[in-house]
Amino acid sequence: MMEVLLNDGSFSYDVHSLTKAFYPSEDVKIIPMENGKRIPADPVKTEQHKQAMAERENELIAVSVEEHEVSIRIRERLTEAAVPENCPRQEVKNILKKTLYHALCEENGHRLPWGTLSGIRPVKVPMRMMMNGHTETEARSYFQTTYLADDSRTALALAIAKRELAVLDGREPLSSGKRAAGGRQEILDGYSLYVSIPFCPSICLYCSFPSGTIGTYRKHIEEYLTALDKELSETALLMRGKKLLSVYIGGGTPTALEPEQLLRVMEMIGKHFDMSSLLEYTMEAGRPDTITREHLLNMRAHGVNRVSVNPQTMHQKTLDLIGRCHTVEDTERAFALAREAGFTDINTDLIIGLPGEREKEIMETLEAVRKLDPDALTVHSLAVKRSSRLHERMEEYGSSIEPVSENTMDAIIAEENKNGLAPYYLYRQKNIAGNLENIGFAKPGKAGLYNILMMEELHTVIACGAGAISKIVYPGLERIERAANVSDIASYLARTDEMIERKRSVLRAMREETD
Numbered sequence: 001m002m003e004v005l006l007n008d009g010s011f012s013y014d015v016h017s018l019t020k021a022f023y024p025s026e027d028v029k030i031i032p033m034e035n036g037k038r039i040p041a042d043p044v045k046t047e048q049h050k051q052a053m054a055e056r057e058n059e060l061i062a063v064s065v066e067e068h069e070v071s072i073r074i075r076e077r078l079t080e081a082a083v084p085e086n087c088p089r090q091e092v093k094n095i096l097k098k099t100l101y102h103a104l105c106e107e108n109g110h111r112l113p114w115g116t117l118s119g120i121r122p123v124k125v126p127m128r129m130m131m132n133g134h135t136e137t138e139a140r141s142y143f144q145t146t147y148l149a150d151d152s153r154t155a156l157a158l159a160i161a162k163r164e165l166a167v168l169d170g171r172e173p174l175s176s177g178k179r180a181a182g183g184r185q186e187i188l189d190g191y192s193l194y195v196s197i198p199f200c201p202s203i204c205l206y207c208s209f210p211s212g213t214i215g216t217y218r219k220h221i222e223e224y225l226t227a228l229d230k231e232l233s234e235t236a237l238l239m240r241g242k243k244l245l246s247v248y249i250g251g252g253t254p255t256a257l258e259p260e261q262l263l264r265v266m267e268m269i270g271k272h273f274d275m276s277s278l279l280e281y282t283m284e285a286g287r288p289d290t291i292t293r294e295h296l297l298n299m300r301a302h303g304v305n306r307v308s309v310n311p312q313t314m315h316q317k318t319l320d321l322i323g324r325c326h327t328v329e330d331t332e333r334a335f336a337l338a339r340e341a342g343f344t345d346i347n348t349d350l351i352i353g354l355p356g357e358r359e360k361e362i363m364e365t366l367e368a369v370r371k372l373d374p375d376a377l378t379v380h381s382l383a384v385k386r387s388s389r390l391h392e393r394m395e396e397y398g399s400s401i402e403p404v405s406e407n408t409m410d411a412i413i414a415e416e417n418k419n420g421l422a423p424y425y426l427y428r429q430k431n432i433a434g435n436l437e438n439i440g441f442a443k444p445g446k447a448g449l450y451n452i453l454m455m456e457e458l459h460t461v462i463a464c465g466a467g468a469i470s471k472i473v474y475p476g477l478e479r480i481e482r483a484a485n486v487s488d489i490a491s492y493l494a495r496t497d498e499m500i501e502r503k504r505s506v507l508r509a510m511r512e513e514t515d
Contacts, residue, residue, distance in 0.1 A: 001026065001027045001028075001029055002019070002023055002026040002027070002028050002029070002060075002061070003029050003030075003031050003060050003061075004016070004019055004028060004029070004030050004031065004060070004061045004062075004063060005031050005033040005060060005061070005062040005063065006030050006031070006032065006033060006063045006064075006065075007032075007033045007034065007063070007064050007065060008065040009030075009032055011063075011065060011093060011096055012030045013118075014093060014096070014097055014118055015030060015063055015096070015100065016028055016030050017118035017430070018097060018100055018101060018104070018116060018118055019061065019100070019104065020430075021112055021118070021435045022104045022107075022108050022112070024403070024435070033062070033064075061073070061074050062074075063096070063100060065083075065092065065096055066083070067083065068082065068083050068085070069081070069082060069083055070083060070092075070095050070096045070099045071099075072099050072100050072103040074103055074104070074107050075107075077103065077106070077107070079099055079102060079103040079106075080099070081095050081098070081099040083095055094116075094146055097116040097118075098116055098148060100116075101115065101116045101148060111148075111150065112435055113149070113150050113152070113153045113406050113435065113436060114147070114149050114150075114153050114428070114435065114436075114437070115144075115147045115148030115149040115150070115153075116147050116148055117147045117149060117428075119428070120427050120428045120429060121427060121428075121455060121456065121457070122147075122149075122153075122157050122426065122428065122437075123157050123160045123161050123164070123425070123426050123427075123455070123456065124455075124456050124457070125139075125142075125143055125147075125157070126139035126140070126142075126143055126157055126158050126161040127161035127164055127165065127456055128477070129142065130161060130162070130165060131165070136158060136162070139158060139161070140154055140158055143157065143158070152406070152410065153437075156413070156423065156426070156437075156439075157426070159422075159423060160423050160424060160425060160426050163422065163423070163424045163447065164424065164425065164447075164452045164456065165184075167424070167447050167449065167452060168184045168187055168452070168458070169183060169184050170183060170184075172444065172445060172447065173445045174279055174280060174445070174447075174449055175280075175305060175306060175344065175345040175375065175445055175446050176279055176280055176281075176305045178278075178279045179279075180245065180279060186243065186245075187245060187453070187458070187459065188458055188459050188477070189242070189243070189459070190242060190243040190244065190245040190277065190459055191239060191242050191243070191244060191245065191459055191460040191461065191462055192244070192245060192246040192247070192248065192450055192453055192454065192459065192460070192461045192462070193235075193244060193246070193247045193248070193269070193273065193461075193462055193463075193464070194248050194250065194454075194461055194462070194463040194464070194468055195228070195232070195247070195248070195249045195250070195265065195269065195463075195464050195465055195468070196250060196251060196252065196463065196464065196465030196466055196467050196468040196485075197249060197250070197251040197252045197253070197254040197256070197257060197262075197265065197465065198251055198252040198465065198466045198467055198487075198489060199213070199214045199217055199221070199251065199252050199253065199256045199257065200213060200214065200251065200252050200253045200256055200286075200287070201213065201214055201253065201256055201287055201289065201290060201325055202323050202324075202325045203323065204312075204322050204323050204324060205321070205322040205323050205355075205388070205390045205393075205397075206322060206351070206354070206382060206383075206384070206385070206388050206390045207385075207388055208385035208388045214256045214257075217489060220489065220490075220493070221257065221261060222261075223493055224466070224489065224492075224493065225261065225264055225265065225268075227492065227493050227496040228265070228268070228464060228465055229268045230496055230500075231464045231465070231496055231499060231500055232268050232269060232272045232273075232464050233268075233272050234500045234504075235272075235462055235464055235500065235503060236272035236273045238462075238503055238504055238507055239273075239462060242460075243274075243277040244273050244274060244275065244277060244278060245277060245278065245279050245280070245449070245453075245459075246278065246279060246280040246281070246282070246449050246450040246453065247269060247273075247275075247278065247280075247281045247282065247450075248282045248284070248450045248454075249265065249266075249269075249282070249283050249284065249304075250284040251284060251286065252286075253284075253285070253286040253287045253290055254283060254284060254285065254286070255283075255285045255286065255287065255290040255291050255292075255295050256287070256290050259292060259294040259295050259298055262295060262298065263298045263302075266298065266299070266302040266304070267302070270302060270303075275303065278303065279449055280305065280306060280448070280449045280450055281302075281303050281304045281305050281306065282304070282305075282306040282307070282308070282347075282448065282450055283299050283304045283306070283307050283308070284308045284310075285307050285308055285309055285310075285334070285338075286308060286309075286310045286349075287310070287324070287325075287326055288309055288310075288311060288326050288330040288331040288333070288334035289325065289326035289327075289330045289334075291309065291334040291337060291338070292337075293337055293340075293341065296337055296338055296341035296343070297341055299341075300341055300342055300343070305343075305345055306343075306345040306346075306347065306448065307338055307343050307345070307346055307347070308346075308347040308348070308349060309331065309334045309335055309338060309346060309347070309348055309374075310348060310349035310350075311324075311326075311328070311331040311348065311349075311350070311369075312324065312349060312350055312351045312354070313350065313351065313354055313357065313361075313365050314328050314331065314364070314365040314368035314369060315328075315357065315361055315364070315365065316328055317356070318354050318355070318356060318357055318361070321354075321355060321356065322354060322355070328368070331372070332372065335372045335374075344375065345375045345376070345446055346374050346375050346376070347374060347375065347376040347377070347378060347448065348369055348372070348374040348376070348377050348378070349377075349378045349380065350365060350366075350369065350377065350378070350379050350380065351380045351381075351382055352379060352380070352381055352382065352404050352408070352409075352412070353381055353382035353401060353402065353403065353404045354382055354401075355390075355397045355400040355401050356400045357402075358402055359405075359408045359411070362408065362412070363411070363415070366412065366415055366416075370419055374421075375442065375443050375446040376421070376424075376440065376441060376442040376443070376446050376447070376448060377416060377421055377440070377441045377442075378438065378439070378440045378441070379412055379416075379438065379439050379441070380438045381404050381409070381429075381432045381436050381437065381438055382401065382404070382432070383429040383430065383432045384401075385430075403435075404436055406436065409436050409437070409439075412439075413439070416441045420443055420444075421441035421442055421443055422441060422442070422444075423439050423440065423441055424440055424441065424442045424447040424448075424451075424452070425439075425440040425447075425448070425451045425452050425455050425456075426438065426439050426440070426455075427455050454471075457471060457473060457477070457480055458473070458477065459473050460472050460473045462503065463485065464485070464499075465485065465492070466485060466486065466487060466488070466489050466491075466492035467485060467486075467487040467492075468484075468485045469482055469483070469484045469485065470482065470483040470484075470485075470502075470503055470506070472506050472507060472510055474510055474513075474514060475514055481506045481509070481510065482506075483502040483503045483505075483506045484502070485499045485502075486499070
């Protein structure tokens with residue numbers, strides 16, 4: 001365990017995230033400090049813990065934020081930076097992170113690709129700057145000066161920001177062939193709907209999402225759909241007067257439902273919501289073994305124009321290891337069925353850094369997927385989540401997980417560009433392999449609008465179903481309020497009215513403040 005002494009708890013998240021990025025295998029703990037002394041969370045420390053930390057006292061990091069100075073002490077090395085008088089809190093945080101970053105770089109002998117950035121939305125920074133009239137050169141300079149990101153990641157963030165703006169402004173068409181009549185402002189003023197179907201055939205080794213196996217919950221599915229119908233109905237009333245621009249049905253695995261059950265979900269959405277302004281309708285089919293011709297034909301009949309088929313890897317040995325319960329041939333079959341059903345916008349998700357897979361296996365998977373010719377591809381770097389089975393079994397699998405290198409990710413970007421799929425959105429996660437990123441690639445005209453809007457938090461995403469989180473974006477993009485639904489399915493069934501009221505309360509507060 002690594003302990004970090006910190007005298008200002010409001011910076012705990014940033015200090016923890018940055019330290020953890022340099023020491024990914026360590027359990028990093030933030031210890032509050034006052035007058036140069038630690039304030040133990042538990043005043044009674046065991047002799048065993050005292051002895052263990054005494055042996056590692058030289059590994060402690062002491063972080064101090066004072067009125068006019070930030071100081072970082074690692075071992076005997078002291079790094080300091082001045083804080084200007086009356087410095088805004090955000091700037092104090094930037095000074096702190098840069099000072100800590102320089103100290104950790106010196107201590108470890110290496111830099112991080114994304115510099116001090118610890119948030120999940122790095123593209124949001126240059127994108128907002130360019131939306132507000134700054135030039136690409138100004139955005140680049142600010143990004144590198146403020147966050148110390150390297151040249152390749154800065155260039156990647158700027159390229160994606162420019163493509164996202166091209167989609168919003170209608171310069172790059174959507175796969176549906178539709179455009180927002182009012183341009184970018186209509187998109188910002190509209191909203192998206194996310195619908196959660198929290199059931200899967202099995203729970204994958206790496207998964208931390210709040211979903212349950214279809215076998216366990218089969219007898220509750222009809223009850224769940226009834227509760228979801230009520231939430232959708234009330235939510236549609238709450239959103240009257242706003243244009244619904246995109247719908248995303250995710251999970252879980254929506255196609256784990258029987259065709260008639262998933263059909264009922266689409267019928268409920270069509271019944272309650274005005275779909276006349278819809279620009280994109282996505283179904284995250286996910287597991288290839290659950291996708292049937294009937295599912296796909298029902299989707300087409302109800303306006304779904306984008307579908308995800310997600311193998312995660314094209315190596316059968318890995319599929320068996322991570323509990324996917326489908327074959328490589330199932331993926332190929334699902335692709336063929338989707339094309340036969342008329343889908344011209346198919347996305348595929350992959351995870352790199354899975355147990356036992358190195359660059360060789362990753363590139364083999366990319367080659368196998370290339371032959372399927374997806375219209376979009378999302379490449380996720382493995383993130384080991386605390387609530388996943390993988391985290392619980394790291395002693396068993398840890399040695400077989402190789403962090404994704406910057407060279408490997410750059411090779412993937414180069415390969416997809418060569419195949420005609422350019423990056424169009426990006427995000428990061430905690431504990432992500434190699435401290436890198438997840439990237440969405442797409443052919444021209446195939447970028448996923450919902451992914452851009454959700455990731456860059458450009459308009460309200462209203463969410464229904466167990467585990468779904470609504471994000472209400474205030475006019476001007478200056479503030480976001482969340483309304484989270486409970487994750488547990490039984491709790492959701494018992495508290496559906498409460499979930500509706502949470503949305504109503506947040507939306508009411510926003511309207512009262514902005515009217």
